[in-house]
Amino acid sequence: MGLASRSVSIFRYRVRGDVEGPFWETVEEGIKGNAFRETQSSGDVVGMGWTSLNDFADTRFERTPYVVGNYVALSFRIDTIRIAPRILEMHVKAETRYFLAQTEQKRLSAAQSRELKESVKERLTRQALPSIQIYDLMWDTATGTVYLGTHSPRARERVEEYFKKSFGPTLVPLIPYVRAEELLEGKSDRRLLEDLRPASMLS
């Protein structure tokens, strides 16, 4: 569900910390150096990175610029392949039978079993099509606010890590207390906020 949709879910962050060096140059390097690319990891993730907000296949930002007014507009794309456990089990069993028949062994050693499972998983991963997840992000560089188009904790965690890796600053979720600290001016008000305890609303 993209930010341009009729109905959007928004998670709001404050950008804490500075972008080192000339701002827009560092941002450009951060985006292009961390644009979406396929990865060779042992986990389920087979690709990750920034893409154009209007086109998740555009990883060079040729068709849509990433600077819109004073905003940085991006999508975070993450491709995963998850082989269903039973499919994996079925192929591992077949492969094991074939291997034992070929080698005339009675059973596999622990190391052989692990290796065989890994190689079957790798082969199946190569054959499968990934599931593509897209999360839109708008970074208001004037106010240091980021709007992320998802509430999913796993997605948020990934975007938070990737944002820091790409640009340097930390994304701090604008939860009520953090926002309250910003909205209240003056030390005495903030001290009162700090001292607040839950109120019982029962008579």
Add this chain to the structure above:
Amino acid sequence: MDFLDILKQKAFLGREFLTWLWFKSEQTGGRIEISGDKTVQVVFLDRMTLDLSDAETPQSVAIRGEHSQLREGIAALREGKKIEEARVSVSAGQDEFTLILKGTWFAFGSLRTPAVLPSEEEDPEEGPEGRLLEKVHLIEEGIEIIDVLFAHFLKIRISEEWDSQELPMLRKWIASSDH
């Protein structure tokens, strides 16, 4: 205090805000006056979730239905629960926004803004970027209304008025409302 401690220990703030907001919207017929001659319209729509925030094991109750059925939420308030999330409609002028406001994270779910200009009417010089900017400005406008309400709540919550007037009225509303 690190972030996770704040999240855990101060989660009550968002829930108290939502609970107060419901009370305020009911008490004022949905027109909440903010200092500075500003009025914000707030209507609680068809769903809310209430939670026993101070309990070791969370106990939550979800209520769905039309406006009148939401009054079942009063029964949950009488058990000491507070609102964790609610679908509301807010407006501070002509533009109206509906959203699911979430207390703990202060997140905005299913936020519907007024429609942006249809693409055939868009300025060719601005293109899709113009539409995107317009959409983001509308999102910010909706969130700003929530911020205005939250700032209004905070001002009361940290003042003496909270204990002397607001909390007693809120308690009375919970105790005396029909459901």
